[in-house]
Amino acid sequence: MKEIIGSLFSTGSIREPEGWLRKFLLLLIIGITIFQFYVILFSAMDPFLHNSIFITFMLAITFLVFSFNGTKKGNKVPIYDISISFVLIGIGVFMMANSERFLTRWPLADPLTTMEIIVGSIMLMIVFEVTRRTLGFGMLVIVSVLVLYAFFGHLIKGGFGHEQYNVMQFVDQMVYTVNGVYGSIASVAATYVFFFVLFGNLFNASGGGNFFYALSKAVTGRVAGGPAKVAVISSGLYGSISGSPTADVATTGSFTIPSMKKVGYSPVYAGAIEATAATGGSILPPVMGSAAFLMAEMTGISYSTIAMAALIPGLLYYLAIFCQVHFQAKKLKMAGYGDETIPTVKGVMKEMGQFMIPILVLVITLEQGLTPVMGAILASVATIIVSYFKKETRLTPKKLFQTMIETTTRISPLVAVCAAAGVVAGIIQVTGLGGKFSSLIHAASGGSIFMTMLVTMLVCIIFGMGMPTPAAYVLTAVLAAPIMIEVGIDLMQAHMFILYYACLSAITPPVAVAAYAAAAIADANPMKIGFLACRLGLVAFIIPFMFVYDPSLLLIGSTTSIIIAIITATIGVITLAAGLEGWFGVKLKKWEQLILIISGILLIYPNILSSIIGLIGVGLVLVPKIPAFVKDFKGQNIQLEQAAE
Structure with a gap:
């Protein structure tokens, strides 16, 4: 019993399914990746439907790659995790099959069917478990306390009370509206998070x-x-x-x-x-x-x-x-x-400078006003292309598959975050x-x-x-x-x-x-x-x-105020660092450190009076030490010039 209770307090460990489950996992990963690109590039799918499909299928992957707790080592996937994964796929299919009803019905006014209540309740229980498994017991406690508040908050007297909610009303709000699991927070996981994590993993893998x-x-x-x-x-x-x-x-x-x-x-x-x-x-x-x-x-x-x-x-x-x-x-x-x-810098740029191209593509697309998601997609494409500039960096089909697996593994906790956060935000809103x-x-x-x-x-x-x-x-x-x-x-x-x-x-x-x-x-x-x-x-x-x-x-603010703030803050940061470390060309005394720390904070604060006071403190302590600092700097500068050759 003690071991069982203890296991509930630990997050799961990552595993790599083998045999037919590995093939099934790859199929799911390829399917969700193709689906994501299709929705963003070619479809005008309603966000609620997009989110419901993405969240359910991503969580299905999560239960295959995350174990019940940290003590469950190895790559064997127990039957209960396989069952939950298939249940989630079933929920995703259910949401697709009934999408027209969910997109056109009036929440609360149009009662849920018995099947819809059962499906919604199962989905919420799965969200609670995946929260514990990927994020830990702390987040689960917060979500659980809020759920209890939603059901029993009407018993609280005074300002923190609220109207009573039954199971159907709660499931309706948390699963079948944009207030809960599939709401606007889930949209972040289904768009920005997915494509930027994919870009980051492709960039690193190459x-x-x-x-x-x-x-x-x-x-x-x-x-x-x-x-x-x-x-x-x-x-x-x-x-x-x-x-x-x-x-x-x-x-x-x-x-x-x-x-x-x-x-x-x-x-x-x-x-x-x-x-x-x-x-x-x-x-x-x-x-x-x-x-x-x-x-x-x-x-x-x-x-x-x-x-x-x-x-x-x-x-x-x-x-x-x-x-x-x-x-x-x-x-x-x-x-x-x-x-x-x-x-040398020259050598690195000659050997690996092509990796600047995806970063430039991302920055330029954002600067040109394209959506961040499109920027991440174009940067990912650029990464795949530049990886083929050299044989050893090529993102071969095998590497791409492995990168997609790593992407979904890394996204899994974030999907759980967004699902749990959707419940949290929904409860906070409705209560x-x-x-x-x-x-x-x-x-x-x-x-x-x-x-x-x-x-x-x-x-x-x-x-x-x-x-x-x-x-x-x-x-x-x-x-x-x-x-x-x-x-x-x-x-x-x-x-x-x-x-x-x-x-x-x-x-x-x-x-x-x-x-x-x-x-x-x-x-x-x-x-x-x-x-x-x-x-x-x-x-x-x-x-x-x-x-x-x-x-x-x-x-x-005005250009002048921005420039002044940047200059004084830069001086303030250097001053604060010198004060904290007790060095500026020579070792600083304790009282000098104290003056520099205070002066640095005053300079970081974008205000004329505080900046003047801060500069006086800098002048009092650091000006006499400038020769020693310059001597220090010159030695470092020579080393930097050697690095650039």
Whole structure:
């Protein structure tokens, strides 16, 4: 009994079915891929029908590739998972066969049949199980509590009560309307997520990840702390495409963490650098992970507008990490790679420069106003084409099949996120919980903008414990965004604020998924990695507060105010990094560090008075140390010139 209960608290492990099940799985994967391209390129299928088919068939795949829990090792698929998979396929066929009724009926006014109630109830139970299996017990608890609230909330006296719902009404809202499992959140999984994850996997399978790593190594490999700087750059580049901190750590961290340890970095510091750099990929355009697509769906703001707004904060995040790594390396006299292991930029571009083409295709299509989905499709096609430029990078049919399997495996948890989030959002909407929770936040914050942001930040980090970024964003956005807007925060700033902290939950203890992934490679304590990663990523914890008070850092406002904000924030980030690491050409005293940290924060805040005060602090501490810094910089510059030859 103890083992059974314990197994419910662990997520499943990935397996590869064998025999006829493998062929059946491949058939499902090929079928859903063809279906997706057909719907996007040639069909005007209603989103509800598209979502219902995509979600049911993707979940059918999920039950074949995800085991019941982490202790179920091996590739054998038990009969109960096979049965659930076939049930899901049956539900998908049922939704297709009755699509005209579901698209034309009046919800609640037109009662469901007994069969429809049974099918809907089974679908919801399957969603609960796939949530536990792929996302963990924490997300299941949140969903379960909300379901109980939907059924028994009418018994609560006062403002948190609501009208009574029976099983038919609940199933109707959660399964057969756009409020639940197949609603607008599911559209994100069925469009943006599918095609961008496919692009990311194709890009990596063809050698694009190796290109990012080699280019980063060529640029910074020779300088002090070279492996750490390679980790920052390569993880940022790869993360901006993959959108998954854990996938980024697993991919680039397997190279960078051992290299950092080899030149003298402690396992904790090496893991923290990789975890922090990988996490930032979710806030760095062009892809930004699936949470940005969810933001576009929930706010009505175009994805391209969101990506542009996130550009400067994302670059400042990586500038801060890079500067901290640099100052730390100089202070500890860290070495770079050995000369014999470092390529030149010219050599890398000659050998692998073709991988810039898919990135350019994606950026140009987005800039030209095409939909992000079309941009991802064209970038995927470009990736397949450039892979054939060299024999060793070709995406052969076998590689393509394997990539599609990896794509659906990676998408499975995100599909579960969107299905569960659809239920959460639906319950919050039909019970009016969002408004009630907003009132609670308003009462806790006293109507103060700063306190509202502080409470929202804490809620987002709590929801993000062990959960993927999209789930943390959706939950917080539905509950907290309305009150942020009510106290006077703009729609873009409110949702961008929540998006940032949803991303940062990946490195925020006690459950920091990126830190745990890095700890496995670095062989270090994940909690220590998480706390150090938070310090390295401190700028990202500060910037959201800054762009709420003044949106210049989001490229909103006059050209003059935007330019000034970028310049002062850049100086502020460098200043903050010097203060945190205690180095600027020479070792800094404690009081100098304190002044620089305060000055850096004042400079990041886009305000004339705070910037002037910050510059005075910089002048007081750093101006006398400029000769030492220049001497340091010249030595580094020579090394960079050698790398470019």
